Amino acid sequence: MTDISRIRAAASRLEGKARRTPLLNSQFLDEIAGRRVFVKPECLQHTGSFKFRGGWSALSALETEVRARGVIAFSSGNHAQGVALAARMHGVPAVIIMPSDAPKMKIDNTRAYGAEVVLYDRANEDRDAIGERLAGERGLTLIRPFDEPEVIAGQGTVGLEIAAQAAELGVAPGEVLVPCGGGGLTSGIALALAAEAPGFTVRTCEPEGFDDAARSLAAGEIRANQPGASSICDAIVTPQPGRLTFPVMKELCGAGIAVAESDVRRAMALAFTRLKIVVEPGGAVALAAALFHGDTISGGDVVVVASGGNVDPELFAQILA
Known part of the structure; x- marks a missing residue:
């Protein structure tokens, strides 16, 4: 099982290997969202994602x-x-x-x-x-992509950084929105924040039609996506939440949020024009939720994880156009 001690051990092994990505803020994005939005750009991590x-x-x-x-x-x-x-x-x-x-x-x-x-x-x-x-x-x-204790621990180091950076920047405890596929990043962050910054609530974010995590959380048991469908949010399209990750999300996370593909595209364009970062579709679902689904978010400040930036240039150019 992954716990806070395993996450802290992973953080020690990652010291000097992984980048400590910042928390970014834009007044323009705050105005759209109606609250302060802080973006954790894991698209700037080695290989272009938190992975x-x-x-x-x-x-x-x-x-x-x-x-x-x-x-x-x-x-x-x-x-x-x-x-x-x-x-x-x-x-x-x-x-x-x-x-x-x-x-x-x-x-x-x-x-x-x-x-x-x-x-x-x-x-x-x-x-x-x-x-x-x-x-x-x-x-x-x-090495499984999410149902692996040491993988979850490594992803959980994002949560340790969010806790420390939120304290440094005076971010009021609120909601942390995370793009969710199998749940490795979500569960890791949730475990880290439960130990280091328990005032924050983690929410899963997914594209509409592929919201297996949200449906699973609502049902209290694992629900699967329909096989064979596709989405531009390829990075987070998985069959269903993991057997190791879902119990953690069920215990520690709030209700999931599903966003339209059109909102994902708008979020990608805004991340580029206002924050000067490239975010891939799957990595932009949490930002889309913060900007365009504010009525589903409670409290004040919100932290958004931009989980990856590996988008094909042709698709990115199309979205910016």
């Missing part, structure tokens, strides 16, 4: 001889890049299983970090089965 934290945490926790045999992961791109870079920094091989329709930038970047990329059809093939088979054949350690 490097979990990748490094998981690899650095392995025994030396186990790590030396190599690792395997499956991801639409951000976890892939995080694990690939962490493996390269440790000098060990990495095999990454990616959907064939993942953004080209994410596939290319994963290969550039030195990983072997295995593509699969997400509509007709089971990535878990592929990963387990290759891990068994090659003696690789599987």
Whole structure:
């Protein structure tokens, strides 16, 4: 199980490896939201997303001889890049299983970090089965994207930073909005804040039609997305919340928020023009919630996690246009 001591241990191992991303604020965004909005730009993290934290945490926790045999992961791109870079920094091989329709930038970047990329059809093939088979054949350690205690611990370091930075900046305890796929980032942040800044409430944010976390929280048990559908928010489209992450979210998180794709596009454009950061669709859902769904948010100040910035240039140019 992941707890605050494991998150603090991950933070110690990440010291000098991960970037301490800032909290950004824009008066213009505050006016749209009707409250102060502080954005945690994990799009500025190594590999362009928070996933490097979990990748490094998981690899650095392995025994030396186990790590030396190599690792395997499956991801639409951000976890892939995080694990690939962490493996390269440790000098060990990495095999990454990616959907064939993942953004080209994410596939290319994963290969550039030195990983072997295995593509699969997400509509007709089971990535878990592929990963387990290759891990068994090659003696690789599987690093799961969210249902892995050390990965959750690494993502939880975002929450430790939010707690410290909110205190430094005088951010009033309120809601912390987090893009949610399988729940590794959300549950990690929730655990960290429960220990370090218990006045904050974590809320899951997802695109409409792929709000499995929100529906699961409302039902009190795991609900799945319909298979086969797609979204521009590819980074956070997962079948359902994780078996390790959901109990944490159920205990510690508020109700989930679902946002329209049109709001995601507007949030991406505003992040670029007002904060000068590039945020990918899946990474922008929390900002979209803060800006355009203020009636669902209670209290004053809100902290938003911009979880990644790995968007294909063609899509980004289209959105800015």
